[in-house]
Amino acid sequence: MKTSTPCPGCKKPITIEEFEDFSSPFTMKCPHCRARLKETKMTTWLLLLAVVIVPLLIYLGITIKGFLSGHFSIVEKVPTMIVFIAFCYPVYALYQAYNAVIIFNKGKLQLKNPQ
Numbered sequence: 001m002k003t004s005t006p007c008p009g010c011k012k013p014i015t016i017e018e019f020e021d022f023s024s025p026f027t028m029k030c031p032h033c034r035a036r037l038k039e040t041k042m043t044t045w046l047l048l049l050a051v052v053i054v055p056l057l058i059y060l061g062i063t064i065k066g067f068l069s070g071h072f073s074i075v076e077k078v079p080t081m082i083v084f085i086a087f088c089y090p091v092y093a094l095y096q097a098y099n100a101v102i103i104f105n106k107g108k109l110q111l112k113n114p115q
Contacts, residue, residue: 002016002104002105003015003016004016005104005109007030007032007033007035007037007109008035008037008109008110008111009030009033009035009037009111010030010032010033010035012030012032012033014030014031014032014109016100016101016104018031019100019101019103019104020096020097020100022100026038028109035111035112036111036112036113037109037110037111037112038109038110038111038112039103039107039108039109039110040107040108040109040110041106041107041108042102042103042106042107042108043103043107046099046102046103053095057084057088057091057092057095058084060084060088060091061080061081061083061084061087061088062080064083064084064087064088065078065080065083065084068083068087
């Protein structure tokens with residue numbers, strides 16, 4: 001497994017930790033030169049994976065809310081998104097970390113707006 005990948009603009013290494021800090025594959029910027037980056041090899045596959053995973057995460061949030069509503073009636077009035085964030089955020093964080101590792105190891109970085 002790679003420990004860093006060079007920025008296509010400044011050629012300085014970008015580490016996996018810096019990749020995990022990106023909010024999405026569409027808003028990546030080199031931490032050194034601030035050049036906007038795009039990934040061209042794996043993003044399509046990860047978007048297709050998201051089409052499968054996101055409904056599963058929604059179902060998980062609804063299921064947990066239903067389970068908690070059976071034990072605590074106050075949970076029925078809480079929005080499902082808040083229940084999801086409170087109880088399922090570690091699952092979502094693992095999913096995001098997995099995406100970062102896939103893009104880092106198998107992706108191909110390019111400059112978004114080559115000058």
